[in-house]
Amino acid sequence: MRIERRLREPRWLLVAVPAGSLVFAFFASGLVLLATGHDPLPAYRQIFEAAFVNTGAIGQTLIAATPLAFTGLAAAAAFRMRLFNIGGEGQLLIGAITAGAAGLYFGGLGWPKALVIAAMVVAGCAGGAAWASIPGILRAFFKTNEIITSLMLNYVAAYLLTYLVFNTNSYWRETKGFNASVFPTGKDLPDNAIWPAATIHTQGGIPLPLGAALAVLAAALLWLLYTRTRFGFEAQVLGDSPRAARYAGVRTRRKILAVMAISGALAGLGGASQDGDFRHTLDADPNGLQKQYYGYTGIVVAALGRYNPFAVVLVAVLIGGLQNAGNTLQGVDFPSGLVGVMQGIILFSALGGELLVRYRITFRRTARAETAVEATA
Amino acid sequence: MDERRGAGDGAPPSSAVSMRGITKRFPGVIANEGVHFEAAAGEVHALLGENGAGKSTLSNILTGLYRPDEGEIFLHGEQVDFHVPRDALDAGVCMVHQHFRLVEPFTVAENVMLGDHRGEGRAFRLRRRTIERRVGELSKRYGLHVDPRARIWQLSLGEQQRVEILKALYREARILILDEPTAVLTPQEADVLFETLREMADEGRTVIFISHKLHEVKAVADRVTVLRGGRTIATVSTEDATPRSLASLMVGRELAAEGSVTRAQSEPGEAVLELAGVWAQGDRGDAAVRGVTLEVCAGEIVAIAGVAGNGQRELAETIAGIRHQTQGAVRVGGRKLRGDPRAAQAAGVAYVPEDRLGTGVAPGLSIATNLVLRSYREPPASNGPLLRLGAIRERAVDLIRRYAIAAPGPAAPARLLSGGNLQKVVLAREFSGKPKLVVAASPTRGLDVGAIETVHAYLRDAAAEGVGVLLISEDLDEILGLADRIAVMYEGAVVGVTARADASVEEIGLQMAGGHDPRED
Numbered sequence: 001m002r003i004e005r006r007l008r009e010p011r012w013l014l015v016a017v018p019a020g021s022l023v024f025a026f027f028a029s030g031l032v033l034l035a036t037g038h039d040p041l042p043a044y045r046q047i048f049e050a051a052f053v054n055t056g057a058i059g060q061t062l063i064a065a066t067p068l069a070f071t072g073l074a075a076a077a078a079f080r081m082r083l084f085n086i087g088g089e090g091q092l093l094i095g096a097i098t099a100g101a102a103g104l105y106f107g108g109l110g111w112p113k114a115l116v117i118a119a120m121v122v123a124g125c126a127g128g129a130a131w132a133s134i135p136g137i138l139r140a141f142f143k144t145n146e147i148i149t150s151l152m153l154n155y156v157a158a159y160l161l162t163y164l165v166f167n168t169n170s171y172w173r174e175t176k177g178f179n180a181s182v183f184p185t186g187k188d189l190p191d192n193a194i195w196p197a198a199t200i201h202t203q204g205g206i207p208l209p210l211g212a213a214l215a216v217l218a219a220a221l222l223w224l225l226y227t228r229t230r231f232g233f234e235a236q237v238l239g240d241s242p243r244a245a246r247y248a249g250v251r252t253r254r255k256i257l258a259v260m261a262i263s264g265a266l267a268g269l270g271g272a273s274q275d276g277d278f279r280h281t282l283d284a285d286p287n288g289l290q291k292q293y294y295g296y297t298g299i300v301v302a303a304l305g306r307y308n309p310f311a312v313v314l315v316a317v318l319i320g321g322l323q324n325a326g327n328t329l330q331g332v333d334f335p336s337g338l339v340g341v342m343q344g345i346i347l348f349s350a351l352g353g354e355l356l357v358r359y360r361i362t363f364r365r366t367a368r369a370e371t372a373v374e375a376t377a
Numbered sequence: 378m379d380e381r382r383g384a385g386d387g388a389p390p391s392s393a394v395s396m397r398g399i400t401k402r403f404p405g406v407i408a409n410e411g412v413h414f415e416a417a418a419g420e421v422h423a424l425l426g427e428n429g430a431g432k433s434t435l436s437n438i439l440t441g442l443y444r445p446d447e448g449e450i451f452l453h454g455e456q457v458d459f460h461v462p463r464d465a466l467d468a469g470v471c472m473v474h475q476h477f478r479l480v481e482p483f484t485v486a487e488n489v490m491l492g493d494h495r496g497e498g499r500a501f502r503l504r505r506r507t508i509e510r511r512v513g514e515l516s517k518r519y520g521l522h523v524d525p526r527a528r529i530w531q532l533s534l535g536e537q538q539r540v541e542i543l544k545a546l547y548r549e550a551r552i553l554i555l556d557e558p559t560a561v562l563t564p565q566e567a568d569v570l571f572e573t574l575r576e577m578a579d580e581g582r583t584v585i586f587i588s589h590k591l592h593e594v595k596a597v598a599d600r601v602t603v604l605r606g607g608r609t610i611a612t613v614s615t616e617d618a619t620p621r622s623l624a625s626l627m628v629g630r631e632l633a634a635e636g637s638v639t640r641a642q643s644e645p646g647e648a649v650l651e652l653a654g655v656w657a658q659g660d661r662g663d664a665a666v667r668g669v670t671l672e673v674c675a676g677e678i679v680a681i682a683g684v685a686g687n688g689q690r691e692l693a694e695t696i697a698g699i700r701h702q703t704q705g706a707v708r709v710g711g712r713k714l715r716g717d718p719r720a721a722q723a724a725g726v727a728y729v730p731e732d733r734l735g736t737g738v739a740p741g742l743s744i745a746t747n748l749v750l751r752s753y754r755e756p757p758a759s760n761g762p763l764l765r766l767g768a769i770r771e772r773a774v775d776l777i778r779r780y781a782i783a784a785p786g787p788a789a790p791a792r793l794l795s796g797g798n799l800q801k802v803v804l805a806r807e808f809s810g811k812p813k814l815v816v817a818a819s820p821t822r823g824l825d826v827g828a829i830e831t832v833h834a835y836l837r838d839a840a841a842e843g844v845g846v847l848l849i850s851e852d853l854d855e856i857l858g859l860a861d862r863i864a865v866m867y868e869g870a871v872v873g874v875t876a877r878a879d880a881s882v883e884e885i886g887l888q889m890a891g892g893h894d895p896r897e898d
Contacts, residue, residue: 228763228764230753230754230759233746233759234753236742236746240739241736241739243699243736244736244739246699247699248718248751248753249751
């Protein structure tokens with residue numbers, strides 16, 4: 001048995017392999033469910049209903065999916081150019097910090113809501129972009145491995161966030177009131193810094209957070225950027241062959257800086273959405289933003305979506321649904337760990353299946369290579 | 378190792394190595410065809426040949442990396458059949474590769490021990506001291522000075538090579554193969570190496586020395602086997618050989634100058650490329666191009682001949698703006714250029730890179746994308762920051778038809794194309810940009826005969842239309858068939874420029890092999 005590179009990647013494989021991986025994942029998860037004394041089919045049904053069917057389920061799913069869509073897009077933006085920004089996590093946290101500051105400050109000034117929200121969006125993007133630019137600059141000018149630097153900065157960002165909630169003089173910390181004297185918490189955002197949610201009138205009203213709408217918009221813009229502009233053209237060439245790009249006259253350093261900044265801005269926008277849409281404060285408790293690991297899950301979301309922005313949003317909704325179901329169902333007969341295990345199996349088989357798109361497995365003793373396409377035109 | 382026959386079965390007893398009728402085919406290429414090679418114990422035997430003559434394939438067969446399709450190998454009279462490199466190691470065959478196989482963070486002693494499964498290296502607990510002492514003794518005895526406790530990354534290339542030789546000595550190699558060992562050495566280091574090699578041969582070992590530098594072969598080897606085009610041409614004693622006779626054996630084809638595809642001499646116009654004392658660094662930071670001064674006029678084809686790795690690629694990249702010159706001036710059409718591919722393109726430089734699949738095209742992207750790689754910044758391919766996908770596609774369809782590129786369609790990834798069609802993509806793109814100067818680096822390497830003809834025709838037509846062509850090639854037939862003037866590069870410098878009418882293959886071969894090296898005189 002040997003694994004060899006496919007010379008052609010047939011289009012149907014791009015659909016068949018992920019679908020096959022999903023079937024395999026459900027089969028393997030079924031074995032786990034059986035082993036833990038659950039009947040798989042009703043369990044799957046329960047999960048599906050908790051994620052997408054029950055009253056309010058879709059709303060909760062969207063809440064879980066929004067940050068994953070942003071971090072997924074952030075990863076996709078960078079990975080498309082083979083720039084491995086693992087720092088979506090830290091960039092999201094920094095975006096939450098800067099957008100939080102903007103919300104507290106401009107909201108406190110009594111600006112109109114639209115302006116405050118705009119300020120928060122800009123601040124979140126800028127914060128994330130600035131944080132991502134650190135590994136970007138190191139990579140562009142000193143050829144430092146961006147995987148390591150962006151990953152390490154995640155820890156710096158997480159501790160910085162904790163510090164800003166715990167430090168007595170911090171602008172972000174609440175110092176008045178009873179709760180604040182018991183445990184350090186962040187200041188609540190003023191009302192005019194709370195992001196609105198549109199309501200979709202089906203199933204008794206599904207709230208669509210502003211962040212979710214922004215994520216879809218960002219996906220569309222990212223898609224346009226990569227497929228319809230010179231910028232995207234250059235990024236593609238640079239990702240495929242740095243030497244060909246250099247020869248084509250692509251300004252490699254600028255491109256690295258720009259793509260890292262865009263990637264960071266997307267993650268930072270996810271942080272702003274956390275402030276404005278859902279949390280309305282910076283927090284440091286056990287459910288705090290630093291403990292959600294949206295940035296890391298986002299990388300997986302991006303990989304499953306094959307770095308296609310629209311697919312990334314779709315995958316984010318699916319993974320968000322699974323997480324939401326895990327939260328809702330967790331209890332005596334349905335340990336919360338089970339959904340985590342399932343999620344792991346799905347990711348594992350999906351990424352494992354990727355191998356089959358690019359390679360094939362043959363069982364002959366000596367395999368003859370496929371010949372290159374010679375004359376079909 | 379599989380010893381099918383007993384000792385003395387057919388092989389002359391004096392031969393330490395006897396390779397008979399070795400044939401090795403790769404898809405589309407015959408790397409070795411019925412090669413005979415004999416080397417005795419106690420001799421330094423040089424293997425001489427141009428790039429692609431089959432030297433590496435032959436040595437890879439002897440070290441067990443490849444299995445021959447046909448032929449037999451005898452070591453000290455016994456037939457052997459190597460399945461994996463370890464079989465060859467066990468039989469006492471060691472190779473010092475051009476690019477060293479050393480673990481950089483490890484010490485010298487650790488590297489020597491690595492992979493040794495007969496002696497100290499087999500023990501679970503490493504006895505560093507013992508090995509360090511043993512390595513120290515060996516290095517003293519053979520004059521291979523290197524500290525056994527030093528780490529590889531701290532060592533110069535010359536020292537690293539000594540470690541490779543120590544590895545072979547530690548394993549008690551009877552047959553040592555060195556692949557172009559002097560490429561990384563200074564002349565002084567090379568002299569020391571030659572002494573060591575002689576000493577090892579005097580002990581009864583067989584040293585096989587792969588080279589294409591004639592003066593070295595003369596200096597160190599007892600006998601020379603010359604390969605050309607995958608076949609054995611001759612085995613001669615170095616005493617009877619002159620650099621000139623070796624050069625003509627190596628290059629062959631003395632009649633090529635008069636023959637085949639000569640081109641009507643055109644009246645050259647004004648200079649489109651002027652190089653004045655250009656120096657440039659190689660990828661390792663060494664001076665790869667050393668003070669090249671050369672002119673190419675409009676309508677003229679100037680060829681740069683030379684063995685690969687003598688600075689031709691770096692020179693071409695400097696002209697194309699991919700590499701910065703450290704000294705000197707590059708002028709195209711009067712415009713001064715300095716390490717900027719966009720400026721080079723704007724001045725009218727088209728470049729057909731040697732490395733087709735990495736620099737010439739982005740292999741994973743579509744043919745249409747690759748066809749606009751040099752023009753996506755301007756209309757019609759783009760309109761301000763936006764791409765015009767329709768125009769890009771139309772252009773691709775048009776170029777695919779005009780250049781007869783056999784492709785599934787404009788959206789197919791470039792890597793699916795065969796070498797010839799890939800080169801057509803590059804040529805279509807570069808020539809459609811209305812260049813003043815075409816720099817073509819080994820444009821026909823690896824192509825089949827038909828594709829070679831096509832490439833030659835395009836170069837000839839370009840010159841006829843008044844474009845200056847700088848052709849870099851290792852193929853003398855190609856050069857003599859196309860060029861108006863021939864410059865030879867050796868160790869980064871142009872060692873001679875001759876008009877085609879006055880050129881002789883022997884003289885060029887001699888220059889290519891550094892036959893005019895001052896060290897020899």
